Amino acid sequence: MTTTTATLNRRSFLASSAAVAGGFSLGFGVPFSRAEAQTGVQEVNAWVVIHPDDKVVIRIARSEMGQGTLTGLAQLVAEELECDWTKVTTEYPTPGQNLARNRVWGNFSTGGSQGIRQSNLYVRQGGATAREMLIQAAAKDWNVPAAECSAANSVITHKGTGKTTTYGKVAAAAAKIEPPKDVKLKDPKDWKIAGKGVKRLDTRDKLTGAQIYGIDLKLPGMLTATIRDCPVNGGKLKSFDAARVEKMPGVKKVVAVDGKGVAVVATSYWQARTALAALPIEWDEGPGGKINNDDITALLAEGLTAEKAFIGNQAGDAKAAIAGAPKKLEATYSYPYQNHATMEPMNCTALWTADKCEAWGPTQNGEAALAAAAEAAGHPVAKCDFHKMLLGGGFGRRGRSDYVRQAVLIAKEMPGTPIKLVWSREEDMTHCAFHPVMQCKLSAGLDASGNLAGLHVRLSGQSILASLLPQNLQNGMDPVVFQGFNSGGTESAYGYNISNLLIDHAMRNPHVLAGFWRGVNTNQNAIFMECFMDELAHAAGQDPLEFRRKLLKPRHLRVLNAAVEKAGWGKAPPGVYQGLAQIMGFGSYVAAVAEVSVSDQGQLKIHRIVAATDCGHAVNPAQIERQIAGSFVYGLSAALYGECTVKDGAIEQTNFDTYNVMRMDEMPKVESVIVPSGDFWGGVGEPTIAVAAPAVLNAIFAATGKRIRSLPVMNHDLRKA
Amino acid sequence: MVAISINGKIYQTNADPRTPLLWVLRDDIGLTGTKYGCGVAQCGSCTVHIDGVANRSCQVPLNSVGRRKVTTVEGLAEGGTLTKVQQAWLDNDVPQCGYCQSGMIMAAAALLKSTPKPTDEEIDAAMTNICRCGTYQQVRAAIHDAAKG
Incomplete structure (x- = not known):
C-alpha cells in the first residue's frame, strides 16, 4: 500500500502556520484556530494537540457525515498515542491549512468507503510518532534513557525510579524533539481503544440542538440566498424579471448565477424563498428539454444488443460456451435514476472580498470544495479557504462542489457580505448527480449437470465518469461501470469461478447528470449478478446456496457461510421466505440473507436481514453494526421506492411525497455478523448496500414465484401469479 | 410585531x-x-x-x-441536564449524521408523554420521521429504554 507519509517537521510547520495565520485575519471563530490561540496548548505534530490539562485534540482530515469515521480515526491515533480516551476531542484542519503545510494531512476526500482504510497507516504513524516524542521529552527531563520509559493513558512512567508525568506537562518540550523516522505500529491484537465498540465522540450536541451544521451557520451581517437552477441539465437561463420581486419584504438582490440559475438574496430564508417563487424566469432548456423517460429507456435498450461495447472482463469464450450449452437462460434487468436525498439540503456560506474568499459548508471533499471556491472567486487558492462543517448526510452527493461554486458566485455579487446559500428540498431533489441508469442483459448456458458453462453480461447505460470526470475515461471506457464485476483484486469482485465469461458495456449517456451514490455501481451490478445466479440455480434445479457454493472463491464463501449459518438457511418460519446475495465491494466481503413474506394482497413485509461482513480490520464494531443496519435502510429504500423519472428533460420527483423512503415501520430487524479476517483493510459504509436489494428480490421470488427484474419494487404487483 | x-x-x-x-x-x-x-x-x-x-x-x-x-x-435539557429521552439517545449512541435527530427526539418525547410504555406497533405508528442514515433500530431501542427509566 502506498501512503502519503506525514512529514512531521516542526520547523516547516511553524513557518507555514504563520503564513496561514497571516493570510486569514477575517476570523469568524474557525474552530481550528481557537485551540492554538490559547496559551499552553501545544501541537506535538500535525495529528496531535495536547492541552496543559491533558486534553487531547486529534486532527481529522476526512469528513464526518454520520458514518463514524471521525471516531474511528481518532481511535486509531489514540491507540498509538497511548492517551486517555476520555480526554479526546477532535478538530478539522482546513484544506487551506493542508495546502499551506505541504498536505501534511494527506487526502481530505471522503468517499468510496475509504476514510479509514486509506489513511489508517499514516494516522497511526502520526499517533505513534507523537507518543515517542512525548516519551523522549520526559526522559530528557529526567535525564534517563527513553527506552526505560513507557506511556499509558496519557501518563509517562520511568521504570527504574517510578517517576511519572503527564502528556500535558511535557507536550511543549515534546514538540521540540526531532520526530523519530521509523515508529513501530502495534499489532492489532494488542489494541485497547481501536477495535472496540466505543461510543461516538460527536453525539451529545446532536441531542440538544447545539450541533451547528452548515445550514445553521450564522455570521455577522449575513444574508440568505436561495436558488433555482435550470430544471433541465445542460439548459441555460434565458431571462428573469427582477423588478417583480425586488421590493418584496427582505429582498436585497436578485442575481443570475453561472448563466444557468437565478438566486434571490434576502434577510431570511423564507423571504428569499417567497420572492424566488414569485420571480418570473424563462429557461432555454436546450436539447435535453425534449427528452422523456421512455426515450431514455429506449436508448438503453438499444445498447443491449449493440455490436460495439467496451469489454470490462473476459475469460475463455463465453459466447461459444453458451451457444454450445444444452440449456440456455436469458434475462434483462434495469435500474433507475435515484437521488441521494441527504436530510440536510445542499448549502454553503461564502464571504468574498476583492483580495480573498472564505467559504463554509458540508463537503465530502474539502480540497475540491476549496478549489471550486477559489475558481469561482477568481482568486488564487492561497487567498481562499474552506471551512468544513458537519454534514447532515453525504452518501456521495457532497463529493461534488456545485453548491459551493454557486454560493461563491452569489457572494461575489455582494462583496464583504457573507451569503448563506440554502437549497430548497425541491431544488435538491431535482438537481443532483443521480445514481446512473443501467440496463443489463444476462445470457448463460448450463451444461448437462447443471453447471455454469458460460456467462455473458451486457451492460447498457450511463457512465458516471463521462458525467463528472471525463478526463478519467480510459480510451472512452469507464472502468467504474464494472465495479463488482471484477474477477479478483482488492477493491471489488463478484467472487465466482467462471471459466467462460464476457462482461461488456455499451455506454449510453442521457442528458441527466450521473454521479456517485452510496454503493455506486455495485448496487445494480450485484442485483444483476446475484439475482441471475438465483435464476440459474432454479433453472438447474439446485438450491441457490449450494449452486453458489460450487462456484465461490474462499473469502466470498466464508462470509456467505457466516450469513447463512446465523440466519438458518432453509429454516425460515412458516410463510416466510429467504433470499441471499453476496459480493466484494469497497474492499470488503459481504453477504446477506433476507426473510420476507408477501400477503395474498401482494403486501411485502421484510422481516429480517442477516448481514455478514469481512472488512479485514474492524476498528469500531459498534459503528460497523450501525453502518450495516443503516445501509439496509438506504439500499432497501432504493429497492422498494427509489426512482427519479424524466419528463420534458426535468426530474419529476420533487420531495419525499413523490420520492418515498423507508420509515421505521418498514425497517426489518438487521442482524450483523462481523467476521474480520485481520489481514487487510476494507470499507464499511457502502459494501452491504449492494446485497440489500438482491437478497430481498430473491426472497420475493421464493415467496411468490415472481422474478422482479426492474427497480423499484413498488412498480410491481406482488400477488402470487 | x-x-x-x-x-x-x-x-x-x-x-x-x-x-x-x-x-x-x-x-x-x-x-x-x-x-x-x-x-x-x-x-x-x-x-x-x-x-x-x-x-x-x-x-x-x-x-x-x-x-x-x-x-x-x-x-428539553434544563440547566444542561439531559431529559430521559436524550439520555437514552446518548446511552444507545443513536445518531449517525444527527440531522434528523432533533425531530426524532421531539417526536419520541411526545409519544412517551401520551404513551409511557409504547409497544413496537405504537412506536411504528408515532415515529414517522425520516432518517436517511437508517438509525431506526437504535431509535426504537432508545425509546424502549427511556420508557423503562
Whole structure:
C-alpha cells in the first residue's frame, strides 16, 4: 500500500502556520484556530494537540457525515498515542491549512468507503510518532534513557525510579524533539481503544440542538440566498424579471448565477424563498428539454444488443460456451435514476472580498470544495479557504462542489457580505448527480449437470465518469461501470469461478447528470449478478446456496457461510421466505440473507436481514453494526421506492411525497455478523448496500414465484401469479 | 410585531405572520436545533411541541401559534441536564449524521408523554420521521429504554 507519509517537521510547520495565520485575519471563530490561540496548548505534530490539562485534540482530515469515521480515526491515533480516551476531542484542519503545510494531512476526500482504510497507516504513524516524542521529552527531563520509559493513558512512567508525568506537562518540550523516522505500529491484537465498540465522540450536541451544521451557520451581517437552477441539465437561463420581486419584504438582490440559475438574496430564508417563487424566469432548456423517460429507456435498450461495447472482463469464450450449452437462460434487468436525498439540503456560506474568499459548508471533499471556491472567486487558492462543517448526510452527493461554486458566485455579487446559500428540498431533489441508469442483459448456458458453462453480461447505460470526470475515461471506457464485476483484486469482485465469461458495456449517456451514490455501481451490478445466479440455480434445479457454493472463491464463501449459518438457511418460519446475495465491494466481503413474506394482497413485509461482513480490520464494531443496519435502510429504500423519472428533460420527483423512503415501520430487524479476517483493510459504509436489494428480490421470488427484474419494487404487483 | 412563547421565554418577532414557525425559530429567534428537511410535513426534522403536542413546524404559520407554548429541542435539557429521552439517545449512541435527530427526539418525547410504555406497533405508528442514515433500530431501542427509566 502506498501512503502519503506525514512529514512531521516542526520547523516547516511553524513557518507555514504563520503564513496561514497571516493570510486569514477575517476570523469568524474557525474552530481550528481557537485551540492554538490559547496559551499552553501545544501541537506535538500535525495529528496531535495536547492541552496543559491533558486534553487531547486529534486532527481529522476526512469528513464526518454520520458514518463514524471521525471516531474511528481518532481511535486509531489514540491507540498509538497511548492517551486517555476520555480526554479526546477532535478538530478539522482546513484544506487551506493542508495546502499551506505541504498536505501534511494527506487526502481530505471522503468517499468510496475509504476514510479509514486509506489513511489508517499514516494516522497511526502520526499517533505513534507523537507518543515517542512525548516519551523522549520526559526522559530528557529526567535525564534517563527513553527506552526505560513507557506511556499509558496519557501518563509517562520511568521504570527504574517510578517517576511519572503527564502528556500535558511535557507536550511543549515534546514538540521540540526531532520526530523519530521509523515508529513501530502495534499489532492489532494488542489494541485497547481501536477495535472496540466505543461510543461516538460527536453525539451529545446532536441531542440538544447545539450541533451547528452548515445550514445553521450564522455570521455577522449575513444574508440568505436561495436558488433555482435550470430544471433541465445542460439548459441555460434565458431571462428573469427582477423588478417583480425586488421590493418584496427582505429582498436585497436578485442575481443570475453561472448563466444557468437565478438566486434571490434576502434577510431570511423564507423571504428569499417567497420572492424566488414569485420571480418570473424563462429557461432555454436546450436539447435535453425534449427528452422523456421512455426515450431514455429506449436508448438503453438499444445498447443491449449493440455490436460495439467496451469489454470490462473476459475469460475463455463465453459466447461459444453458451451457444454450445444444452440449456440456455436469458434475462434483462434495469435500474433507475435515484437521488441521494441527504436530510440536510445542499448549502454553503461564502464571504468574498476583492483580495480573498472564505467559504463554509458540508463537503465530502474539502480540497475540491476549496478549489471550486477559489475558481469561482477568481482568486488564487492561497487567498481562499474552506471551512468544513458537519454534514447532515453525504452518501456521495457532497463529493461534488456545485453548491459551493454557486454560493461563491452569489457572494461575489455582494462583496464583504457573507451569503448563506440554502437549497430548497425541491431544488435538491431535482438537481443532483443521480445514481446512473443501467440496463443489463444476462445470457448463460448450463451444461448437462447443471453447471455454469458460460456467462455473458451486457451492460447498457450511463457512465458516471463521462458525467463528472471525463478526463478519467480510459480510451472512452469507464472502468467504474464494472465495479463488482471484477474477477479478483482488492477493491471489488463478484467472487465466482467462471471459466467462460464476457462482461461488456455499451455506454449510453442521457442528458441527466450521473454521479456517485452510496454503493455506486455495485448496487445494480450485484442485483444483476446475484439475482441471475438465483435464476440459474432454479433453472438447474439446485438450491441457490449450494449452486453458489460450487462456484465461490474462499473469502466470498466464508462470509456467505457466516450469513447463512446465523440466519438458518432453509429454516425460515412458516410463510416466510429467504433470499441471499453476496459480493466484494469497497474492499470488503459481504453477504446477506433476507426473510420476507408477501400477503395474498401482494403486501411485502421484510422481516429480517442477516448481514455478514469481512472488512479485514474492524476498528469500531459498534459503528460497523450501525453502518450495516443503516445501509439496509438506504439500499432497501432504493429497492422498494427509489426512482427519479424524466419528463420534458426535468426530474419529476420533487420531495419525499413523490420520492418515498423507508420509515421505521418498514425497517426489518438487521442482524450483523462481523467476521474480520485481520489481514487487510476494507470499507464499511457502502459494501452491504449492494446485497440489500438482491437478497430481498430473491426472497420475493421464493415467496411468490415472481422474478422482479426492474427497480423499484413498488412498480410491481406482488400477488402470487 | 408578534409575541411568541418559546422554551418558556416570550420573544417578539417582526417576521411576516404567515412565515412557517420553522423559519421563525431558525432565522428570527436563532434556534437552529429545529431542522429544515422537506417543508411539506413529510420528514419530521422540524418537529416541535406546541402545548406538549408534536407538530411539524414547517406547516405551522406564525400567526396560528397565538398564546400556545412552543418547545424546541433546545428547551428539553434544563440547566444542561439531559431529559430521559436524550439520555437514552446518548446511552444507545443513536445518531449517525444527527440531522434528523432533533425531530426524532421531539417526536419520541411526545409519544412517551401520551404513551409511557409504547409497544413496537405504537412506536411504528408515532415515529414517522425520516432518517436517511437508517438509525431506526437504535431509535426504537432508545425509546424502549427511556420508557423503562
